[in-house]
Amino acid sequence: MKRKSLKIVIMVLTIIMMSSTLGFAETDIGQINTNKFGIWTLIPPLVAIVLAFITKNVVVSLFIGILSGSFILNISGSSVHFALVNAFLDVVNRAVGSLADPWNAGIILQVLAIGGVINLVAKMGGAKAIAEGLSRRAKTAKSTQLITWFAGLLVFFDDYANSLIIGPMMRPVADKMKISRERLAFIIDATAAPIAGLAIVSTWIGLEVGLIGDAFNGIGIKADAFGVFLNTIPYRFYNILILAFIVITTLLLKDFGPMRKAEIRARQGKSLDSEIAIDSVNDHSDLEPKEGVKLSIWNAIIPIGTLIVAALIAFYYSGYSSIMSGEDASLIQLLSDSPLSFVSIREAFSASDASVALFQSALLASVVAIVMAVSQKIFTVSEAIEVWVDGMKTLVITGVILICAWSLSSVIKELGTAKYLIKLLSGSFPPFLLPSLIFVLGAIISFSTGTAYGTMGILMPLAVPLANSINPDMSFIVVSTSAVLTGAIFGDHCSPISDTTILSSMGAGCNHIDHVRTQMPYALFTALITVVFGYIPAGLGIPVYIVLPLAIVAVFIGVQIFGRKVDIVEECV
Template identity: 55%
Template sequence: MERKMKIGIIVAVSIIALFALSLWISSLPANENNAIRFGILTLLPPLVAIGLAFITKETILSLFLGVFVGEFMLCVNDLNIISTIINAFLQLGAQVISCMADPWNAGIILQCLLIGGVIQLITKMGGAKALADSFAKRANTPRKAQLFTWLLGLCVFFDDYANSLIVGPIMRPVMDKLKVSREKLAFVVDATAAPVAGIAIISTWIGLEISLIAAGFKSVGATNVTGFGIFLQTIPYRFYNIFILIFIVISALTLYEFGPMKKAEQEARNRTEIQKVSEAPGFDEVKPVEGIKLSVWNAIIPIATLIIGALMAFYWSGYTAILGGEDQALITLMKTAPLSFKGIFEALSASDASVALFQAALLASIVAIVMAVGEQILSIEDAISEWIGGMKTIVITGVILLLAWSLGGVIGEIGTADYLVGVLSGSIPLFIVPTLVFVLGALISFATGTAYGTMSILMPLAIPLGWAVSTGDMSFTIVCTSGVLTGAIFGDHCSPISDTTILSSMGTSCNHINHVQTQIYYAVFVACIAIFVGYIPAAIGVPWFVCIPVGIVVMFVGLRILGEKVDFEEVDDATS
């Protein structure tokens, strides 16, 4: 009875809110420019999405209702709420179908699904475990073990989930033997998951990132750029991603720790027995087929096929696009020096990433299936079944993508970005904008536990804002774009409800709360350096190749000041 009462109250409040919204919009003067007509109401759809994400922690529900509210606003003609709700729902469905029917969007979703299938096949063939074991055998000190974990995390660059579920379980016994805390292992695994996948040019992330970038620059009329080209240019300005990866190396080499991590490391060094039982619940990850001979080639060949195939597809796509275009300078470059550095860069920048990645993922899928069947690890039926099973783990990504694209479309129709730019362009100091974008992205991502949803909500607003306040300065807008991507990853890295944070805890069998409490100190420390040594200087024109070395020095000095060295005793036969 109590639950029914709560549902009734929610429905009643929602109807009243929609009626009030209808009344407000009906009283507004007609204007062809929705940004002028709706005014402050243009902020309502993204605020609904953000606010509900904070409250419910449900990204899909929040994005869905954000899209619905936007469509409701566009459908208001009178005070007939029932008619408006029905029309809004129909328009929402049409918006989602339109996004799905777009060739670019379809290619992005398909490549994500196929990469998920490849990952599962590699795991079932034992390739992922064999590759990880080859690293683990060479680690015989806490320094080496942490560095090998870091290196292995870089190797599993194509997916953050795969990173957490492959690196953690393989390195955990080695770390236990060497008396390195589970908390430190979980931190290294987590810090090489999303931060690596977010900047890798071949990953399950790049599709979303490129599509959002392309849509954002298209909305400001920058038609002479490509999403992939801008993506490449943002990489040097991904200050948080770069600094957190370098911080792992500095901490591993110096053995300096601070905050709760220092206590965890000290306790681990002082324990007399290897930790046998974890406080964290186990995770039933995909395991290799029993009884097979493990071989690193079962991982190297499919991954190499994916990487090399994607690079070739990227180049060919861009090469043919340039030759079919009207830029005579680029056409001449492709005819005279197609394999020069500039030629390769221009070809990659002009490529259609959705098609190229789909082609590469399809080729890698075929190679992986053929290997599994040819080595008699799986039958053809089982191989295809496992491939499809891997796709199922990525389906949620496709749902988020469709709703994200739909939200971007509806807030574009109601003029949210135009209104926001008009209000803020004269009231925010120019050098603060990238930092503001970074912090806002971090807050949204921390509250929702998803970098995907945060990028989807914030990117359609950040690019027009950066473009407007800088009067079309491409370099400044690229820094703002980077702020969205890295801010989302920083917040996701700290969030206790983030999927990668949870998977990192489970994969390393580390108590989840302990992982969050120890990691957040390091993440915030690095984020502060990213802001004060990265985004603020970059916003006033300091080159990235100056910001990054200075940031490394500041991290080293800061760690020595805040931290304390946690020594260790040599452990023989660490990997036995």
């Protein structure tokens, strides 16, 4: 019986992989290269990740990772020297291609524009006014971290916007309360993708619902994709548990591993090393307002509020325009009859171009900030624009890193790295372990590729049919579906080449590798609880209203066991 089940699993997996290859022409080259290069397809992500930890230079690590992948693609039938030259040229072409992509260009532009807005807000005294206002409420390390966590929940609609808005705004308060930049970056990162992935109105939902719908159609099941998405929310164990982990560790003021060391250094007013100390001073001075400016929280609330509100409006307008110019008659009718209904707003957000919408909102917020600065006679028009451009300069390195990360992703996709991992790790297993296996597989692929989106797109067409073939019960399929979404986010959360990981460290003003190094034990701890107390019991059919509370209790007990107090100096608490 076991052999028969194994044969069925292998047969179904093979059919799915073949059908996905035939159904998506753009993945043919990846499948071919997977068969051609085998284990060598793992070299680029491994090189980038290992070098990132060794050198602590993300740009160099990513560049060499891209170069190694391009070299593998060009070595066949060529001399080593010729392949190396072609690989270098290929790296250049991929960088240009990444920047030429409209989505990527929109992300770069909105990152730069938001940098300009934040700098204007700081020079106008808005950031310091907010910091002083929050510091009156955030009187302890606990309250500061809880306020940062809550602020992260409020910017639910996009993970990029979350990282870039919350970090710079809370950084001065965290510094005053002697909270480490590593801890701040962790809270920002853990309330970025996990929240955006859960939100029923966000830039993620279009991808998630679309993938779910396609997967269910592929197995001949007519299901409401959005309804399935809603059913997966209680089973998004990692997303929920990492949010609970932040609150628990904050209330207990307990940390462990490298994060505890970073927190103790921060409580004692020390930096990791002289280089980071210099960077921290420079970062803080950049947030100082122009001399003589009267501090006003409205100089922050109005521009940042404009950014958030305008982003929501831009998401809706972008999606509305896309739907109305499309061919889906039912959606067109829906938006025509009730344009402001919940369903209409959800569909519009799903169809929006998030990168363009965010750039539009950031540009509008920039204009508002410039007008405010000029009208209050803080700056002339020329000075305000110069301050805005100076803010962009601080995030140019972020753009460089993003371009490198996207280029590496394109190499990995062409080599078929993810497909090789699936083929390598898929095998026989008890049915109740399938959600856990999917979670781990998604984490490995997402960690290696640095993209949650891409991982979801790869695994969803495989996981849903596989779950259906093993256990056709809808609840089991829903659990397996949620494992795809959370596994992708967990791996992305850990990966040093992930967009959101990069942006979180930049937003918090934290050394990127230090952020990854201190965050990873927490992510791994939460992932272990997710598997042992989440997906294994759920795979056995235990109701989620029992599983989820027990998993949260397990997080609490784990923190009590492994965590140790960081309030070495009592003035912060």
